[in-house]
Amino acid sequence: MGKSSYSSPLGVGGVTIHSPGTVANLVCGFDILGLALNAPYDVMKVKLLDDSKVIIHNKDSFNLPTEPERNVAGVVLLSIIERMENKIGFEIEIEKHIKPGSGIGSSAASAAGAAVAANHLLGNIFSNDELVQFAMNGEKLASGVKHADNIAPCILGGVSLIRCIHPLDIVSISSPDLFVTVVHPQIEVRTSDARQILRQQILLKDAIRQWGNIAGLVTGFLKNDLELIGRSLEDVIIEPVRSILIPGFDEVKNKCKEAGALGGGISGSGPSVFMLSKDEATATTVESVMKEVYNKIGIDYNTYVTTINKKGVEVVAE
Amino acid sequence: MGKSSYSSPLGVGGVTIHSPGTVANLVCGFDILGLALNAPYDVMKVKLLDDSKVIIHNKDSFNLPTEPERNVAGVVLLSIIERMENKIGFEIEIEKHIKPGSGIGSSAASAAGAAVAANHLLGNIFSNDELVQFAMNGEKLASGVKHADNIAPCILGGVSLIRCIHPLDIVSISSPDLFVTVVHPQIEVRTSDARQILRQQILLKDAIRQWGNIAGLVTGFLKNDLELIGRSLEDVIIEPVRSILIPGFDEVKNKCKEAGALGGGISGSGPSVFMLSKDEATATTVESVMKEVYNKIGIDYNTYVTTINKKGVEVVAE
Numbered sequence: 309m310g311k312s313s314y315s316s317p318l319g320v321g322g323v324t325i326h327s328p329g330t331v332a333n334l335v336c337g338f339d340i341l342g343l344a345l346n347a348p349y350d351v352m353k354v355k356l357l358d359d360s361k362v363i364i365h366n367k368d369s370f371n372l373p374t375e376p377e378r379n380v381a382g383v384v385l386l387s388i389i390e391r392m393e394n395k396i397g398f399e400i401e402i403e404k405h406i407k408p409g410s411g412i413g414s415s416a417a418s419a420a421g422a423a424v425a426a427n428h429l430l431g432n433i434f435s436n437d438e439l440v441q442f443a444m445n446g447e448k449l450a451s452g453v454k455h456a457d458n459i460a461p462c463i464l465g466g467v468s469l470i471r472c473i474h475p476l477d478i479v480s481i482s483s484p485d486l487f488v489t490v491v492h493p494q495i496e497v498r499t500s501d502a503r504q505i506l507r508q509q510i511l512l513k514d515a516i517r518q519w520g521n522i523a524g525l526v527t528g529f530l531k532n533d534l535e536l537i538g539r540s541l542e543d544v545i546i547e548p549v550r551s552i553l554i555p556g557f558d559e560v561k562n563k564c565k566e567a568g569a570l571g572g573g574i575s576g577s578g579p580s581v582f583m584l585s586k587d588e589a590t591a592t593t594v595e596s597v598m599k600e601v602y603n604k605i606g607i608d609y610n611t612y613v614t615t616i617n618k619k620g621v622e623v624v625a626e
Numbered sequence: 627m628g629k630s631s632y633s634s635p636l637g638v639g640g641v642t643i644h645s646p647g648t649v650a651n652l653v654c655g656f657d658i659l660g661l662a663l664n665a666p667y668d669v670m671k672v673k674l675l676d677d678s679k680v681i682i683h684n685k686d687s688f689n690l691p692t693e694p695e696r697n698v699a700g701v702v703l704l705s706i707i708e709r710m711e712n713k714i715g716f717e718i719e720i721e722k723h724i725k726p727g728s729g730i731g732s733s734a735a736s737a738a739g740a741a742v743a744a745n746h747l748l749g750n751i752f753s754n755d756e757l758v759q760f761a762m763n764g765e766k767l768a769s770g771v772k773h774a775d776n777i778a779p780c781i782l783g784g785v786s787l788i789r790c791i792h793p794l795d796i797v798s799i800s801s802p803d804l805f806v807t808v809v810h811p812q813i814e815v816r817t818s819d820a821r822q823i824l825r826q827q828i829l830l831k832d833a834i835r836q837w838g839n840i841a842g843l844v845t846g847f848l849k850n851d852l853e854l855i856g857r858s859l860e861d862v863i864i865e866p867v868r869s870i871l872i873p874g875f876d877e878v879k880n881k882c883k884e885a886g887a888l889g890g891g892i893s894g895s896g897p898s899v900f901m902l903s904k905d906e907a908t909a910t911t912v913e914s915v916m917k918e919v920y921n922k923i924g925i926d927y928n929t930y931v932t933t934i935n936k937k938g939v940e941v942v943a944e
Contacts, residue, residue, distance in 0.1 A: 340838045471842035472835065477857060479845055512826055512863075515833045517790065519840045520658045524789035526841045527797055530848045539795060545830075 312433055313393040322355035322399075323428050324625040327421030328617045329406045330413035331488065331582050332457035334467075335541045335573040336521040341481075342413075342457040343467045344617035345488055348405040350417045352381070354425035357397035360389050367403035380415045380446035381422035387445045388426050388434075398426060407610070409499075410492045411580035416458030419446025424463060424621040437476055439463055451499035458576065465620035467529055483529040484537075487591035487615055489569070491560065491598035492580040494608040497553050502577030505549055514544045534570055534586050541571030541584070554579050556601050563597045588613070630751055631711040640673035640717075641746050642943040645739030646935045647724045648731035649806065649900045650775035652785075653859045653891040654839040659799075660731075660775040661785045662935035663806055666723040668735045670699070672743035675715035678707050685721035698733045698764035699740035705763045706744050706752075716744060725928070727817075728810045729898035734776030737764025742781060742939040755794055757781055769817035776894065783938030785847055801847040802855075805909035805933055807887070809878065809916035810898040812926040815871050820895030823867055832862050852888055852904050859889030859902070872897050874919050881915045906931070 328349040332342040357363070362376035362385045376382030385398045400422065406414040423443040427434045434442070440463060444454040460468035460478045467481040524540030527533070551557040551574060564583045565571060568590040572583035581598070585591040591613045602609045646667045650660040675681070680694035680703045694700030703716045718740065724732040741761040745752045752760070758781060762772040778786035778796045785799040842858030845851070869875040869892060882901045883889060886908040890901035899916070903909040909931045920927045 337837065337841065339834045340841060469838070469841050469845060471838040471854075471858060477838075477842070479842060479854060481845060506830060508830055509827045510830050510833055512824060512828050515828055515836070515863075516657045518833070519655065519837045520787070520789040520795075522837045522841050523655065523658060523787050523844045524795070524797060526844050527787060527799060527848065530845065536789075536797060540789060545833075 311393040312391050321626065322353055323425050323623055324351065324353045325421050325425045325428075325621055325623050326351060327417040327424070327621045328462060330416055330458040330461045331490070332413065332455075332576040333546070333574070334525065335543045335547065335571065336518055336525055337457075338543070338546045339455055339457055340470050340522070341467065341525070342461040343483070344461040344465050344620055345412065345490070345612070345614050346617045347612050347614040348412075350406055350421055351403040352421045352425055353401040354422065354429060355399045356429045357399055358395065359397050360395050361397040362386055362389070363397075363399040365399075365401045367401055368405075370404055370408055372402075372404070372408065378449070380418040380450050383449050384419045384422045384442050384446045385426055387442050388423065400425075407492065409496055411497065411574070411576040411578045412490060412492065413458035413462060413576065415446055415450035416443070416462045419443040420459050420462035421621050422446070425623075428623055436463060437478065440476060440478065451503070453503065461620065463620050465618045466616060469526065481526060481529050483616060484532045484534060485615065486570070487585045487588050487613065489564070489583045489585065489591045489594040489598065490575060490580050490612040490614070491595075491602065492610045493555065493602055494610075495555065495579050497577060497579045499577045502550055502553065505553075506546065507549065510545055517544050537584065538570035541573065543573055547573055550574055550578060554581065555607060556605050557581060560598055560601050563601065564594045567593045567597045569594045629711040630709050639944065640671055641743050641941055642669065642671045643739050643743045643746075643939055643941050644669060645735040645742070645939045646780060648734055648776040648779045649808070650731065650894040651864070651892070652843065653861045653865065653889065654836055654843055655775075656861070656864045657773055657775055658788050658840070659785065659843070660779040660788075661801070661806075662779040662783050662938055663730065663808070663930070663932050664935045665930050665932040666730075668724055668739055669721040670739045670743055671719040672740065672747060673717045674747045675717055676713065677715045678713050679715040680704055680707070681715075681717040683717075683719045685719055686723075688722055688726055690720075690722070690726065696767070698736040698768050701767050702737045702740045702760050702764045703744055705760050706741065718743075725810065727814055729815065729892070729894040729896045730808060730810065731776035731780060731894065733764055733768035734761070734780045737761040738777050738780035739939050740764070743941075746941055754781060755796065758794060758796065769821070771821065779938070781938050783936045784934060787844065799844060799847050801934060802850045802852060803933065804888070805903045805906050805931065807882070807901045807903065807909045807912040807916065808893060808898050808930040808932070809913075809920065810928045811873065811920055812928075813873065813897050815896045817895045820868055820871065823871075824864065825867065828863055835862050855902065856888035859891065861891055865891055868892055868896060872899065873925060874923050875899060878916055878919050881919065882912045885911045885915045887912045
């Protein structure tokens with residue numbers, strides 16, 4: 309790949325962005341579907357430097373590494389620096405609100421936020437596909453695998469289909485204005501562990517059922533067919549294995565659906581669980597149900613009642 | 627299931643229908659996707675009898691069985707008779723133009739045509755879902771498996787998604803006005819054999835690639851995105867196994883794509899091969915390419931250049 313060059317004046321003040329949480333997989337679309345949330349989101353301030361280095365300041369209490377090579381945003385910025393002809397660097401201040409390991413795209417928010425902010429400072433010289441490629445370096449550091457099902461919706465907003473990763477083929481899917489309720493039970497599920505417990509071989513008959521659901525879900529989004537979305541939110545392959553790692557999962561899911569949620573399941577590799585609802589009242593009732601279950605089990609949790617974020621990473625100040 | 631009753635006068639003259647050929651699977655959508663063709667189609671004349679029996683007359687040279695229990699249309703009509711309170715029967719004249727074993731839904735055309743014609747004579751007392759259920763009895767006789775990926779588009783027209791077979795969930799997918807070229811090399815591939823050579827277990831990574839393509843294909847249809855349709859017409863699971871049964875398959879596919887086809891592959895379980903094109907000129911060029919390959923190999927063939935049939939089984943005379 310050739311080098312890119314930057315022709316704007318150095319030393320502009322910097323940029324502040326909001327980088328949203330995301331729900332990957334969307335139950336039946338393992339590794340190929342994701343959507344962006346309006347809450348929570350990380351806040352980042354990024355400045356351009358005239359020396360090829362990355363300086364990281366953490367403005368939160370998560371104690372993430374500040375060495376660029378070990379920091380998700382850092383490796384993304386390093387990969388951008390490497391692509392530039394000019395000698396440039398970045399200073400970045402990160403205030404994370406998306407807890408690492410929550411399953412709602414914390415690493416993707418860091419990676420995508422850094423990529424979009426850097427591109428903005430460079431005069432938007434990179435395409436969205438290139439930004440996704442840069443940001444996937446962050447996912448590689450976080451989970452060992454370059455996947456785009458959080459990165460793509462984080463950058464583009466809305467619902468993203470990653471039809472193919474080699475070569476990268478991302479398609480935006482329109483969707484109804486759904487409400488999303490998320491519960492993050494405070495237990496640890498490492499993405500790498502959640503990947504390792506999956507079977508490498510699956511039954512063809514299960515795959516057929518799964519691809520019927522995926523086609524149904526995408527059709528439901530594009531046709532604004534809420535009932536179809538609900539019927540299609542079924543996962544016969546990943547959820548039966550991964551849900552074992554999440555205490556209370558079956559109870560949360562069943563009771564939320566009884567309370568009127570269209571459906572839902574594990575967010576990304578968990579432990580967060582998300583539910584889609586057609587209106588705010590239902591989404592709030594669903595939140596109470598989630599709280600009730602985890603209060604009873606005695607596990608701490610955070611919840612969010614939010615909507616689908618249609619913008620993706622947003623520049624809020626320069 | 628309760629009995630249905632029929633309250634119109636017996637002895638009406640009868641009905642003539644056209645029942646279209648269909649392309650099942652659509653490359654990446656094994657068992658869940660299918661589309662209807664404007665050519666070829668079968669012609670059937672059906673009359674109502676006041677005795678519970680089925681009389682079959684063949685008006686073609688395929689020598690299909692005329693005992694109702696061994697005839698695809700026959701078993702469908704028997705299943706309808708069984709559901710009726712009234713003592714009724716049917717006399718049916720079948721003129722098949724879709725060669726049995728061609729892979730473009732010959733059995734589905736017989737089954738779906740019989741179901742729709744019977745329902746018409748009975749005053750349309752059954753829903754489309756019920757007609758699909760009746761017609762699947764014909765598929766069960768023909769191939770040993772109740773599948774709806776030919777039946778559904780044959781009855782409904784256009785592109786059908788069979789999201790789920792138990793319980794039956796059929797979704798119509800709108801599509802651009804594409805041209806379809808079909809070549810039927812005159813070799814025998816039995817549907818039951820084509821099913822048996824499939825592996826019962828598949829790799830998760832292949833399944834992920836496949837469901838990306840399925841989601842892409844459905845999105846391409848719904849958004850009229852021809853490039854996306856083309857990119858998504860890829861099958862990494864079934865085609866590599868089944869194409870071995872079809873001489874010349876790789877050459878036909880590659881040369882048709884070079885000639886401008888969006889893409890295509892095995893129609894149903896073969897041996898027919900279909901290609902989608904954006905206009906008639908391309909579809910006709912694609913036909914010449916197909917002829918050239920099979921002339922060279924020395925296998926007889928039929929070809930069709932046609933369009934997507936949006937109506938499904940059609941009543942043409944009463």
